[in-house]
Amino acid sequence: MxxxxxxxxxxxxxxxxxxxxxxxxxxxxxxxxxxxxxxxVGLFQPGMPEEVSPENNLAPDMAFTDGEGKTFTLSSLRGKVVFLNFWATWCPPCRAEMPSINALYERFREDKNVIFLTVDTDGNYKKASSFLKRQQYSLPLYVADSEIPRELLGRSIPTTVIINKKGQIAYRHEGAADYGNERFMSYFEKYIRK
Structure with missing residues (x-):
């Protein structure tokens, strides 16, 4: 019983x-x-501010290194729209948003006015590269080659920043978000066409 x-x-x-x-x-x-x-189902949608205030929003400079050891700075990318995502392989929200970032990248990868920087915050290029390959993501991968300014990466990952062609921070979001939806893609394209 x-x-x-x-x-x-x-x-x-x-x-x-x-x-x-x-x-x-x-x-x-x-x-x-x-x-x-x-x-x-519509949760974790990124907020999209309409206009950038031109005052005090110039992106601070920092350096990045790719898998071949090539180093460049954020300031060297002026004239392009920069989609910058800070993430780590162990971070579930980072992993959750990765397919949507890959979809955004696939849509704009041929556009010469855009550069995508996915930055492994652990600085372990080999481990992050292996993760991206296993998941079949084609995202360009970098590690920070200088200190990451607080204006770009606050206290949590994932953090995504869009820097406009003038080098200004146009968008910043902490936490997971769906960057692959049509609404965000249209918003992103607006910065590319300006």
Whole structure:
């Protein structure tokens, strides 16, 4: 009789839910998958400010290095729109937004007025590159070759920054967001065409 009560439908359902929550809590891939699902239903949409205030918003300079050891600075990219994303392989929100960033990149990768910088905050190019290849993302990968200014990366990752052609911070968002939706792509294209 007690055995029947122990294996009741409600107890089994509760046990499954608890196991699912534990799995989501401890496994970054599962957590990222749940967040991707929430993005698809409209949560985690990036806010989009209309205009940039020209005062005090010049992006601070910093240096980046690619996989071949080539180093360049943010200031050397003036005249282009820069999509800058700070992330790490161990970060579930970073992993969750990566497919949408890859979709945005695929849409604008041929545009000579745009450069995409995905920056591994751990500075481990080999590990980050391996992760991108396993996930079949074609995103260009960099590591910081100087200190990352607080204006670009605050206290959390992922952080995404768009820098306009004048070198001004046009957009900054901390946390996961869906950058692959049409609304954001149109917003991004507005900066490219200016």
């Amino acid at each position: 007690n055995l029947r009560r122990l294996f009741s439908l409600s107890n089994i359902t509760t046990a499954i839910m608890v196991l699912f929550l534990i799995l989501v809590w401890v496994n970054p891939s599962v957590k990222a998958g749940v967040m991707q699902g929430l993005m698809k």
